[in-house]
Amino acid sequence: MSTPRVVLFGPMGIGKTTAIRTLCGDGAVDCDVVNLDTASHDKATTTVGADFGIVHLDGGEMLHVYGSPGQDRFGFLRQWLLSFAVGAMVLVDPHAPDALADTARTLREVRETAPGVACVVLVARPTSTDAMGRLAEALARELGQAIPVMSVDVRDRAQMLDALDLLVAVLPDEEVDA
Numbered sequence: 001m002s003t004p005r006v007v008l009f010g011p012m013g014i015g016k017t018t019a020i021r022t023l024c025g026d027g028a029v030d031c032d033v034v035n036l037d038t039a040s041h042d043k044a045t046t047t048v049g050a051d052f053g054i055v056h057l058d059g060g061e062m063l064h065v066y067g068s069p070g071q072d073r074f075g076f077l078r079q080w081l082l083s084f085a086v087g088a089m090v091l092v093d094p095h096a097p098d099a100l101a102d103t104a105r106t107l108r109e110v111r112e113t114a115p116g117v118a119c120v121v122l123v124a125r126p127t128s129t130d131a132m133g134r135l136a137e138a139l140a141r142e143l144g145q146a147i148p149v150m151s152v153d154v155r156d157r158a159q160m161l162d163a164l165d166l167l168v169a170v171l172p173d174e175e176v177d178a
């Protein structure tokens, strides 16, 4: 049995690298380099490859977690990550200008590339229950299918483990039993 693999998606600066560090600790590998694209996001570093870490769950199970770079030009890397993933987590700040369009586009890309991959949406910045509900409804309308949405602080391990539990809950049965 191979170790289940989960991929994190989301725009630059949303918290993919942080989430992997939170889940996997210092053993996580990141591909961050100095950010030359400060017009897109004002942060010191950015990811130019797939982050990777191993999550050790309390029951002794392991998960491999990959972080996809957010920039459009890394589409080929997203396709590769999806070729072996069982689940995808799409991180979003619902108050970002293109939050709905970006999240819907990523979810569509996942569905078209890898229809069997389970998806959840993680609201990774503080927001109201109402704003989360509106996002969930708008996504369901856009995609013609309901996608589980939950709120997380990517810096909090317990919350990230809850997010993994949610993803496991929506995996197809054969992936859970494998």
Ligand SMILES: Nc1nc2c(ncn2[C@@H]2O[C@H](COP(=O)(O)OP(=O)(O)O)[C@@H](O)[C@H]2O)c(=O)[nH]1
Residues within 6 Å of the ligand: 010, 011, 012, 013, 014, 015, 016, 017, 018, 019, 046, 047, 067, 124, 125, 126, 153, 154, 155
């Ligand atoms: N203020 C604030 N910062 C956050 C929150 N969640 C994540 N961050 C920070 O946002 C940054 C995300 O950067 P990073 O993980 O490199 O994003 P990536 O580009 O998606 O990999 C980190 O500095 C986090 O500490 C939050 O809820 N509030």
Ligand SMILES: [Mg+2]
Residues within 6 Å of the ligand: 016, 017, 018, 032, 046, 047, 051, 067
């Ligand atoms: Mg990153």
